[in-house]
Amino acid sequence: xxxxxxxxxxxxxxxxxxFVMFLLLMMGKKFGMSSNLRTLCSICGAGKKASFxxxxxKAQKWNLVVVAGVIIGGFIANNFLTTDNxxxxxxxxxxxxxxxxxxxxGEAYLPKEIYGLEEMNLQSILILIIGGLxxxxxxxxxxxxxxxxxxxxxxSLQLPSLIAxxxxxxxxxxxxHVLFPIIFN
Amino acid sequence: xxxxxxxxxxxxxxxxxxxxxxxxSWFRIYEMFNFKSFHMYGIIGxxxxxxxxxxxxxxxxxxxxxxxxxxxxxxxxxxxxxxLIGGTLFGLxxxxxxxxxxxxxxxxxxxxxxxxxxxxSATLGTFLYGFLRDKLPH
Numbered sequence: 418x419x420x421x422x423x424x425x426x427x428x429x430x431x432x433x434x435x436f437v438m439f440l441l442l443m444m445g446k447k448f449g450m451s452s453n454l455r456t457l458c459s460i461c462g463a464g465k466k467a468s469f470x471x472x473x474x475k476a477q478k479w480n481l482v483v484v485a486g487v488i489i490g491g492f493i494a495n496n497f498l499t500t501d502n503x504x505x506x507x508x509x510x511x512x513x514x515x516x517x518x519x520x521x522x523g524e525a526y527l528p529k530e531i532y533g534l535e536e537m538n539l540q541s542i543l544i545l546i547i548g549g550l551x552x553x554x555x556x557x558x559x560x561x562x563x564x565x566x567x568x569x570x571x572x573s574l575q576l577p578s579l580i581a582x583x584x585x586x587x588x589x590x591x592x593x594h595v596l597f598p599i600i601f602n
Numbered sequence: 603x604x605x606x607x608x609x610x611x612x613x614x615x616x617x618x619x620x621x622x623x624x625x626x627s628w629f630r631i632y633e634m635f636n637f638k639s640f641h642m643y644g645i646i647g648x649x650x651x652x653x654x655x656x657x658x659x660x661x662x663x664x665x666x667x668x669x670x671x672x673x674x675x676x677x678x679x680x681x682x683x684x685x686l687i688g689g690t691l692f693g694l695x696x697x698x699x700x701x702x703x704x705x706x707x708x709x710x711x712x713x714x715x716x717x718x719x720x721x722x723s724a725t726l727g728t729f730l731y732g733f734l735r736d737k738l739p740h
Contacts, residue, residue: 421622427641430623431648437616438649439656444608445667447675450703454728461725469732479609484707486613491711493614494621504627507638514632527628527700527709532716542719548699549720551691553727556703558738559688560678563702566689567646570678572653577678577685584689585696586635592697593635 422500438568446479449565451556453477453484495526502526517601544600551588559584620708628700635697684740695727 425433438448455470456477463470495502503524514522521529531541556562559581561570567585570578620626623645634642659665660673667673696702699720701709706724709717731738 424624425619425622427623427644428648430619430625430645432652433615433619433623434645434649435652435656437612437619438653440608440612440615442656442660442673443665443668444605444612445669445671445673450707451728454703454725455732457725458729458732463729463732467729467732467735469735470729479605482606482609483613483616486610486615487617487620487704487707488613488711489610490614490617490619491621491626491708492617492713493711494618494708495712498618498622504624504629506629506633510629510633510636510638513636514629522629525629526624526712527714531628531700532714534716537716541716544698545716545719546723548695548701549723550727550730551695552699552702552720553695553724553729554731555688555690555692555695555727556724557688557728557731559685559692562692562704563696564704566685568649568653571650573657573675574654575678577681580682580685581689581692584686584691585693587686588690588693588695589631589635589697590693591690592694593632596694596698 421498424505434568435572438564438572441483444479447565448569449480449561450484450487451553451562451565453480454553455557456481517597519601555588616704617708617711620705621712626701626705626708626712631697631700681740684738687739695724 441448456474459470459472459474504526506523511523519528519530529536531544552562559566561578561581563585566578566581571582624630625642625645630642633639657675665673701717701720703724706717706721710721
């Protein structure tokens with residue numbers, strides 16, 4: 418049973434995600450996490466400012482229940498199913514990240530330089546805000562995120578999802594290889 | 603109520619998988635975009651391969667949902683520009699914050715509270731899209 422407490426292998430994780438998609442289809446729904454951000458906007462009254470948020474969000478309550486489950490799942494995983502949550506990434510990556518100023522590489526689940534509560538500073542807050550804005554804006558513009566396009570969309574062999582995933586990678590590669598050396602130097 | 607518990611359990615499973623697979627780790631996303639590990643590609647590849655098989659089987663055998671309804675998969679609307687631009691913006695944010703919409707919530711539960719700033723700004727980003735929607739090419 419000790420394998421449970423370590424990093425789950427990719428094939429177990431991939432099977433788990435496919436199973437989640439299957440269960441949601443069997444519940445008569447579809448797999449997509451970013452729609453919840455739109456629902457949150459509607460609940461906060463964004464429908465008064467933009468018609469895009471004028472829809473029957475109550476019909477999406479089921480997905481908010483899934484979100485509540487994901488939060489509980491994260492809590493259970495970190496508190497009861499993990500002994501050491503340091504992520505063992507490739508050693509070359511660790512030294513590269515250390516040279517960029519990420520001292521916590523190889524020793525933490527998230528970089529303390531961005532996600533540390535005590536280390537919080539103007540730069541780390543800006544990174545979180547800009548990253549969030551891009552994710553939220555981009556995902557709705559593209560009509561889905563990793564779950565809706567990369568998993569669900571590709572699984573049903575949809576060309577739009579393939580284009581979106583190509584975009585995900587174009588943006589990600591540009592951020593890591595072109596912008597990171599400028600942001601973190 | 604019973605259905606609600608079903609959705610909650612599905613979410614719990616998803617949250618545990620996201621955290622334990624480390625797909626919710628900023629470091630794994632960084633490593634993926636550097637092509638230095640098979641891990642993330644293995645996760646997405648396994649999920650999509652099984653997903654294709656599952657959906658083909660559902661279509662072939664006209665599998666009904668738990669509640670006896672037909673399972674229909676809506677085709678996404680045809681366009682290139684919205685998927686490419688939107689996808690690229692999403693990718694920039696995914697690599698920077700190291701989290702996409704599912705993992706954000708798993709990290710909240712795991713106790714990494716600065717992720718709440720990401721969730722709040724992602725909600726704001728979604729609002730901005732809705733606000734500017736009519737002016738954007740689709």
